[in-house]
Amino acid sequence: MYIYDKFDQTIVRERVAAFRDQVARRLAGELDEDHFRPLRLMNGLYLQLHAYMLRVAIPYGTLSSAQLRRLAYIARKYDRGYGHFTTRQNIQYNWIKLEEAPDILSDLADVQMHGIQTSGNCIRNVTADHFSGVAGDEIDDPRVTSEILRQWSTFHPEFSFLPRKFKIAVTGAAHDRAAIKFHDIGIQVVRGPDGEVGYAIYAGGGMGRTPVVAPLIRGYLPKAELLSYVEAILRVYNRYGRRDNIYKARIKILVREIGAAEFTRQVEEEWKLIRTTGVNLPAAEEARIRRFFAPPPYDTIAEPVASLTQAKAASPAFARWIETNVHTHKVPGYAIVTISLKPPGGIPGDASAEQMEAIADLADRYSFAEIRVSHIQNLILPNVKQADLFAIWQALGKIGFADANAGLIGDIIACPGLDYCALANARSIPISQAISERFADPARSAEIGPLQIKISGCINACGHHHAGHIGILGVDRAGEELYQITLGGAADQTAEIGALIGPGFKSADAVDAIERIVDTYLKLRQPGEEFLVAYRRLGQAPFKEAAYGRA
Amino acid sequence: MPRDEIEPSAVSAGRRAGRAAVGGKIATANRLRDGVVVYLDAAGGWTTEVAQARIAHSSEDEQALKAALDSAVRANLIVDAAVIDTRAAESTPARLREQIRAVGPTVRPDLARRKPL
Numbered sequence: 001m002y003i004y005d006k007f008d009q010t011i012v013r014e015r016v017a018a019f020r021d022q023v024a025r026r027l028a029g030e031l032d033e034d035h036f037r038p039l040r041l042m043n044g045l046y047l048q049l050h051a052y053m054l055r056v057a058i059p060y061g062t063l064s065s066a067q068l069r070r071l072a073y074i075a076r077k078y079d080r081g082y083g084h085f086t087t088r089q090n091i092q093y094n095w096i097k098l099e100e101a102p103d104i105l106s107d108l109a110d111v112q113m114h115g116i117q118t119s120g121n122c123i124r125n126v127t128a129d130h131f132s133g134v135a136g137d138e139i140d141d142p143r144v145t146s147e148i149l150r151q152w153s154t155f156h157p158e159f160s161f162l163p164r165k166f167k168i169a170v171t172g173a174a175h176d177r178a179a180i181k182f183h184d185i186g187i188q189v190v191r192g193p194d195g196e197v198g199y200a201i202y203a204g205g206g207m208g209r210t211p212v213v214a215p216l217i218r219g220y221l222p223k224a225e226l227l228s229y230v231e232a233i234l235r236v237y238n239r240y241g242r243r244d245n246i247y248k249a250r251i252k253i254l255v256r257e258i259g260a261a262e263f264t265r266q267v268e269e270e271w272k273l274i275r276t277t278g279v280n281l282p283a284a285e286e287a288r289i290r291r292f293f294a295p296p297p298y299d300t301i302a303e304p305v306a307s308l309t310q311a312k313a314a315s316p317a318f319a320r321w322i323e324t325n326v327h328t329h330k331v332p333g334y335a336i337v338t339i340s341l342k343p344p345g346g347i348p349g350d351a352s353a354e355q356m357e358a359i360a361d362l363a364d365r366y367s368f369a370e371i372r373v374s375h376i377q378n379l380i381l382p383n384v385k386q387a388d389l390f391a392i393w394q395a396l397g398k399i400g401f402a403d404a405n406a407g408l409i410g411d412i413i414a415c416p417g418l419d420y421c422a423l424a425n426a427r428s429i430p431i432s433q434a435i436s437e438r439f440a441d442p443a444r445s446a447e448i449g450p451l452q453i454k455i456s457g458c459i460n461a462c463g464h465h466h467a468g469h470i471g472i473l474g475v476d477r478a479g480e481e482l483y484q485i486t487l488g489g490a491a492d493q494t495a496e497i498g499a500l501i502g503p504g505f506k507s508a509d510a511v512d513a514i515e516r517i518v519d520t521y522l523k524l525r526q527p528g529e530e531f532l533v534a535y536r537r538l539g540q541a542p543f544k545e546a547a548y549g550r551a
Numbered sequence: 552m553p554r555d556e557i558e559p560s561a562v563s564a565g566r567r568a569g570r571a572a573v574g575g576k577i578a579t580a581n582r583l584r585d586g587v588v589v590y591l592d593a594a595g596g597w598t599t600e601v602a603q604a605r606i607a608h609s610s611e612d613e614q615a616l617k618a619a620l621d622s623a624v625r626a627n628l629i630v631d632a633a634v635i636d637t638r639a640a641e642s643t644p645a646r647l648r649e650q651i652r653a654v655g656p657t658v659r660p661d662l663a664r665r666k667p668l
Binding site for chain 2: 026027029032033047048051052096098418427433
């Protein structure tokens with residue numbers, strides 16, 4: 001993974017020092033809140049319902065074991081012993097004291113981490129496929145592209161005061177595991193006409209109150225021209241994006257208002273002016289960055305691995321976990337492990353300091369000291385030997401993270417909701433807990449198959465409900481929490497926005513409605529047909545009727 | 552419907568008090584230095600216990616709450632100051648959001664500041 005050079009380290013250290021001074025001035029009354037708020041937000045420090053919340057950037061979801069251990073240390077020393085992994089592949093702490101925030105940022109800087117650009121109208125933490133570098137279907141490692149974008153966008157003076165926040169996601173494979181079409185810019189590594197590596201560029205996607213699937217604005221961009229083209233997009237947006245209305249300020253509104261074709265024309269025109277002015281990365285620098293993502297020293301291992309075959313035969317529960325939580329690695333004899341942070345009845349994405357430390361230990365022992373955070377709020381061990389899977393599964397069982405539910409109905413995305421968030425209108429986590437408990441039986445959940453439920457506690461859609469096969473949006477109707485259900489959303493390369501089925505359900509009824517929808521699917525599906533495929537074939541009607549108990 | 556007949560809201564049941572259930576007003580904020588939720592108490596100090604909040608029942612009382620908040624904001628003691636509704640005759644906040652602020656996340660009873668309201 002990327003290691004800071006002196007420049008990176010210096011700017012992060014200087015930022016800590018500046019923030020320490022700002023906090024001291026705030027506490028001494030020399031700065032009022034109106035002046036201080038933007039300064040703390042620039043360092044990821046929000047004020048939520050119960051305390052300050054610190055959002056720490058995890059660039060493209062890649063963590064070293066030393067960093068994860070430090071995150072655990074911070075949870076224990078400054079928070080209440082846990083953290084929450086988010087849909088931006090970041091981590092949030094919920095119980096932060098302002099007076100301790102500078103020390104926390106200093107402790108983070110020790111391991112090359114920070115909260116910079118995790119808030120505000122700037123280019124946010126770049127997200128990427130959590131299987132980067134190890135997925136068998138990958139054309140190129142998206143972490144290289146993401147790191148280039150990270151360096152380019154960090155403290156970029158021209159793009160520090162955009163009309164609104166700006167999110168970029170990168171996938172290195174045709175199978176989109178990074179939800180790129182729901183981003184302001186979605187980047188997909190593709191092969192060009194002569195087989196060379198470049199990018200397809202999508203722009204103007206997003207969730208929130210106006211969900212939009214990003215249109216393709218360039219089918220092929222040569223790899224070397226990434227930065228000038230992205231800069232051209234940002235320039236057009238910075239100039240014409242609306243600043244008069246916060247709800248219309250995202251790039252998706254601009255692209256929709258002028259049309260994708262006209263937006264593309266303006267980007268291309270701008271690009272002509274700047275593509276030769278030097279912002280593009282020199283090949284030598286690209287090569288330098290790429291070296292940090294060189295594959296680890298894999299052993300040569302023949303498949304099938306006998307011990308794995310034997311362990312699967314001996315333990316059906318282990319075999320089920322292999323089926324759902326272990327994914328094909330590009331190197332024979334290795335595997336990718338999804339550590340589900342979704343125990344039935346648990347809080348999606350939450351991990352205690354002890355759990356984080358145990359996972360850091362597993363990464364040291366079995367996965368070249370590396371961990372990934374997925375936007376689905378799970379952790380990944382990207383580089384494990386198949387022969388070690390049984391030991392890993394047993395170790396995960398000891399910390400309560402051995403559930404065989406990755407990609408299944410219990411693998412729910414949920415935002416913090418009204419339990420923590422100052423913007424929320426309704427709680428998200430309790431609905432998530434009730435659903436995962438209802439479907440806790442592993443056999444039943446395996447029978448249902450791939451099904452993504454995503455829950456947001458307000459229209460800002462941090463829980464990605466628009467992209468859920470089943471989406472749930474909590475709303476406040478005359479003082480009562482109601483839950484609206486959408487169906488047919490998809491976050492992958494077939495991205496689609498879920499359609500609302502009708503009036504919302506009370507919290508006690510929402511889970512029953514979900515169960516009736518799932519039972520209807522089981523009744524109507526063809527052999528082997530997944531939920532989303534069945535929904536696309538059948539349309540909304542039978543599910544809607546079932547949800548409202550009319551079936 | 553008389554106020555006391557309105558079904559009491561229960562944080563754990565996923566319900567909020569209806570808007571009709573508004574009783575008095577209390578002043579709340581987060582403490583600047585650590586973000587902890589605080590309420591103005593009868594002695595003019597700040598308490599973390601909602602049960603000790605000073606309840607305003609008249610518009611004059613409410614003005615006094617606002618004045619106290621303004622003064623504490625200016626003194627850099629608190630942030631995000633607000634005057635909020637309570638249920639009839641008690642300091643229990645009317646809205647679920649404020650009940651959660653008073654108690655803690657409903658999904659982590661182990662971290663609750665106090666018993667559920």
